[in-house]
Amino acid sequence: MEALFDFYKYVLKLTSQIPEGKISTYKELALALGDEISARAVGTALNRNPTPIKIPCHRVLHSDGRIGGYKLGVEKKITLLEKEGFVIENESKKEDAGLKNFLDYVFRNFHSNYPLKEMKKIQDDLSRRVVVENVNDYSNAIICGSDVAYKNISDEEYGFGALIVKDRNIDKFKKFSVKIPVNFPYIPTYLSFREFPIIEKVINDAINAGIEKSQILLMVDGNGILHPGGIGIASHIGVSLDIATIGIAKSLLCGEIKDDNVFINSRLVGKKIKKIYVSPGHKISLETAVEIVKKFLKYNVPEPIRMAHIYANEMKNKE
Numbered sequence: 001m002e003a004l005f006d007f008y009k010y011v012l013k014l015t016s017q018i019p020e021g022k023i024s025t026y027k028e029l030a031l032a033l034g035d036e037i038s039a040r041a042v043g044t045a046l047n048r049n050p051t052p053i054k055i056p057c058h059r060v061l062h063s064d065g066r067i068g069g070y071k072l073g074v075e076k077k078i079t080l081l082e083k084e085g086f087v088i089e090n091e092s093k094k095e096d097a098g099l100k101n102f103l104d105y106v107f108r109n110f111h112s113n114y115p116l117k118e119m120k121k122i123q124d125d126l127s128r129r130v131v132v133e134n135v136n137d138y139s140n141a142i143i144c145g146s147d148v149a150y151k152n153i154s155d156e157e158y159g160f161g162a163l164i165v166k167d168r169n170i171d172k173f174k175k176f177s178v179k180i181p182v183n184f185p186y187i188p189t190y191l192s193f194r195e196f197p198i199i200e201k202v203i204n205d206a207i208n209a210g211i212e213k214s215q216i217l218l219m220v221d222g223n224g225i226l227h228p229g230g231i232g233i234a235s236h237i238g239v240s241l242d243i244a245t246i247g248i249a250k251s252l253l254c255g256e257i258k259d260d261n262v263f264i265n266s267r268l269v270g271k272k273i274k275k276i277y278v279s280p281g282h283k284i285s286l287e288t289a290v291e292i293v294k295k296f297l298k299y300n301v302p303e304p305i306r307m308a309h310i311y312a313n314e315m316k317n318k319e
Contacts, residue, residue, distance in 0.1 A: 004122075004193065005115045006183040007033075011045035014110050018059045020084055022107035023099060027063045031108075034116030041185040047071055048155065053080070065102035119193055120229070126239045127231040135244065135283040138292065141217035142166070145304025146202065148195050148221075149312035150182065151319055157182045158319070161198035162312035163206055164304045166296075173307065176209070177315045178202045188253075189228055192236035199237055216243045217284070217292070219305050223247040224281035224289075226262055226270035228254050238282025245281030246289045248305055252277055275300050 014032050018024050030039040046057040052071045058080040062068045067088070070077035078088050078097060087100040099105070143166040148159050163176040178201045184194045199220070207213050223232030224247030231239075234247030247270075255262040255269060262270035262277060270279035271290050274297070280289045296302035301309075 004119060007041065007185055008045045008048055008183055010115060011042055012049055012055050012057075014112060015046065015049075015057050015060060016055050017110055018056055018107050020056075021105070023059045023061055023081075023086070023102060023105050024107045025061055025063045026068070028106065028108055029060065029110075032110035032112045032114070034112075034114035034118070035120070035187075035190075037189065038116060038187045041187045043069070044185050050155075056080075059084075059107075061099060061102060065098040067097045067099070116187075116190070119190060123192070123229050123231045123236070126236055127229055129239045130225060130230065130235045130281075131283050132225060132280045133283075133285050134288050136214075138217055138244070138284065138288060140215070141244070141292075142211060142215045143217050143219070143292070143296065143304055144203075144206075145219045145302065145306075145308040146199050146221065147305060147308035147312045148198050149309075149316040151316045153319055159195070159198040160312050160315040160319075161195075161202040162308040162315065163199075163202045164307040164311065165206055165211055166304055173304075174206075174209075174211075175311055176202050176206045177311060178205065179315065179319075191222055192231070192233040195222070195233055196236055196240065200241060203237075203241060203243070213243060218243055218245045218281075219248055219293070219296075219302055220245055220281060221248060221250075221301075221305050221309065223249045223253055223277070224270075224279035226253065226255060226264070226277060226279035228264075230264075230269075232279070232281070234279070234281030244283035246284060246293065247277075247279040247281050248293065248301060249277040249279070250275065250301070273297065 026039040026042045029042045030036045049057045058077045089098050089100050090096040145164045148161050159180050159182045161178045165174040180198050220234035224234035234245040238245035255264045260272040278293050280286050
């Protein structure tokens, strides 16, 4: 599965709609994408603009009217805005420089399909299909761990996906890796859409190499049902690929902790173990997930994920 859309190109397409004599904001562009939580990622996309004057990202400001950053430098951004007739206040203090009466010029009439809203619909559909009970006997499961590392190469971002497949003898393992161009940034609660195409590819490579899909139990560096929508990356992968998964997160995304149990709206969704948060992804109960994680917990994270993290970074550093 490829990413549903190229985030970076879509942001630039929206930015191209801002006419001369108007400005917009990172938040307005995020809303045109379908979720204001993506405002920071909008800034990342604009910084990758290959033609920063032709595609007028100099017309995008902060929501309070401050000028903000610019790929060609703040002075150039101010010059371009003044050339278009805007009056800049506090110009001598770059961090405080802003557009006078900026609310009079804000452009909001973007033509958009609101792709992030479509992604939320996909998440809602997947969340209804999550199973949080043991589907198989996992005493003989093929335990795997996945992780992804990222690197910019010649102005393009690549994801290096790693999969560690532990033999039933836990001292033996196999390694798989992939390198894939990435066109979707990190956005809170949308991590699945960034990493799923990478992990899907490396898992399929393992299956094609003879790993029995029905026996896979994948530990994922991310959440399962411990997620605002009940569909963290571990659950997203599990439902989409029809495999058993466990979410292993290093920080608490949401929920309330009581005696190391994590609840969302009184529903038990995870367990804190040392410094990590374990939640069922798909086809497994919380109790069994915790039991298996503890078996492989040598350091602060389970060994399959720790090894996948090391391997992904080894692949990244070779580039």
